[in-house]
Amino acid sequence: MKVLLPDGAGYKANLHAHTTQSDGHCTPQQVKDYYRAHGYSILAYTDHLFMCDRTALNDENFVALNGYENCLHDGGAANADKAYHINFYSPSPDAVGMVGVSERFYDFFNKVLREKSAEELALSPILNGFCNPEHSVANANEIIAEANKLGYLAVYNHPVWSCHEPKDYLGLKGLLGMEIVNYASYREGAEPDDMGIIYDHMLKDGQKLYCFANDDVHRCIESDSLGGFNVMYPDKLDYQSVFECMKKGAFYASTGxxxxxxxxxxxxxxxxxxxxxxxxxxxxxxxxxxxxxxxxxxxxxxxxxxxxxxxxxxxxxxxxxxxxxxxxxxxxx
Missing domain, CATH: 2.60.40 (Immunoglobulin-like)
Structure with a gap:
C-alpha cells in the first residue's frame, strides 16, 4: 500500500495574508498572534507588492513564509475588472525581491494607500524593473517563469473574484497551485465555497497543479477569517521543511x-x-x-x-x- 496523504493532525496553515504593509488592518505581529491563538503554526505573508524578511516572527512553534501578491489588471469596468492575482513564495527566509511588478499597483500600495519611507521600500526590492502591465495569459506566464527561475512557488488566486473566464486561466504555465477556496471572496459573496470545477478545468488543460484553501485575511476578526486553511505535513516545523512540503504537495485544503x-x-x-x-x-x-x-x-x-x-x-x-x-x-x- 502506498500512502499519498498521511493520517495525522499536521500543522494548520493560512498561506494568504495581508497586513498594514499593504491593505490589511493588522500589523504582521498582530496577524501572527491572532492565528497562533487559533491553533495555526504556519502563515504566509503575502502583502500586495511588498515582500520582506519575516524571520523575526519565526519561533519553535511558528513559521512565517516570505511572499507577496502580484497584480495585473485589464483596466475594465470597476465591477468587472479582470485581474491576475498570483501569490509568490520565497524558497528561503532571507531571500526577498519581487518580479513582475506593475508600476501602477506598486505606487498605489506603497505610496498612496501606505506612504512607505525609502528605508521601508528598500526592504522589498524590485528585481529587473517594472513589468509589462498587460493582462494576458502570455504575460502572466512570463512573470511566473521569471519567478520560477528564482525558485519561487506560484499560486493563482480567487479566479471568480478576478472575473476570469476559461480563456484567462487555461494555458497558464508554471503554477504550483490554485485557490479552490478563497474565504475573503466567499464572505464577500464574490465566490462559491468550492471552485473544484475550475480546478478540474485547469487539470484537464494539462496543468499539474495543487489546490489550496486560504483566508486571504485583511482583518483579524472571526467573521472575516478562519474559513479556509491547509493542513500541512512537513518533516519539521521550520522554513525549509514547510516550503518543501508545499512544493511536493504534502497537505490538503479545508474549510473545516x-x-x-x-x-x-x-x-x-x-x-x-x-x-x-x-x-x-x-x-x-x-x-x-x-x-x-x-x-x-x-x-x-x-x-x-x-x-x-x-x-x-x-x-x-x-x-x-x-x-x-x-x-x-x-x-x-
Whole structure:
C-alpha cells in the first residue's frame, strides 16, 4: 500500500495574508498572534507588492513564509475588472525581491494607500524593473517563469473574484497551485465555497497543479477569517521543511472538514475522513464516484485503468469541506 496523504493532525496553515504593509488592518505581529491563538503554526505573508524578511516572527512553534501578491489588471469596468492575482513564495527566509511588478499597483500600495519611507521600500526590492502591465495569459506566464527561475512557488488566486473566464486561466504555465477556496471572496459573496470545477478545468488543460484553501485575511476578526486553511505535513516545523512540503504537495485544503489519510493499493483508493456526510472521487474523465450516508471512517474507491488523475472532496455533517490535491497516474500506478 502506498500512502499519498498521511493520517495525522499536521500543522494548520493560512498561506494568504495581508497586513498594514499593504491593505490589511493588522500589523504582521498582530496577524501572527491572532492565528497562533487559533491553533495555526504556519502563515504566509503575502502583502500586495511588498515582500520582506519575516524571520523575526519565526519561533519553535511558528513559521512565517516570505511572499507577496502580484497584480495585473485589464483596466475594465470597476465591477468587472479582470485581474491576475498570483501569490509568490520565497524558497528561503532571507531571500526577498519581487518580479513582475506593475508600476501602477506598486505606487498605489506603497505610496498612496501606505506612504512607505525609502528605508521601508528598500526592504522589498524590485528585481529587473517594472513589468509589462498587460493582462494576458502570455504575460502572466512570463512573470511566473521569471519567478520560477528564482525558485519561487506560484499560486493563482480567487479566479471568480478576478472575473476570469476559461480563456484567462487555461494555458497558464508554471503554477504550483490554485485557490479552490478563497474565504475573503466567499464572505464577500464574490465566490462559491468550492471552485473544484475550475480546478478540474485547469487539470484537464494539462496543468499539474495543487489546490489550496486560504483566508486571504485583511482583518483579524472571526467573521472575516478562519474559513479556509491547509493542513500541512512537513518533516519539521521550520522554513525549509514547510516550503518543501508545499512544493511536493504534502497537505490538503479545508474549510473545516478533516481528511484522515489517502492511500492506494493496486486500483483501490482508501480515504479516511471524520464525520463525513459524503466523499466524492473526481477524475480527469466521466469516471467518478460519490458515497453518501452515515459517517464512515474509511471509504474505498476502485479506479479504472484509464484514470490519469484523481482527487477527493469530503463534506462533513456541518457542511464543511476538505479537498485533496490531484494525484497523478505516475504517483499511484
Amino acid at each position: 472538514a478533516r481528511l484522515r489519510g489517502i492511500a492506494v493499493d493496486g486500483n483501490k483508493v482508501y480515504v479516511g475522513a471524520e464525520n463525513a456526510r459524503s466523499v466524492r472521487l473526481s477524475t480527469d474523465g466521466r469516471f467518478a464516484k460519490l458515497v453518501t450516508g452515515s459517517p464512515s471512517a474509511e471509504t474505498v474507491f476502485e479506479l479504472n485503468e484509464h484514470v490519469k488523475y484523481f482527487r477527493v472532496t469530503v463534506e462533513d455533517f456541518d457542511g464543511k469541506k476538505a479537498f485533496s490535491r490531484a494525484y497523478f497516474s505516475e504517483e499511484f500506478k
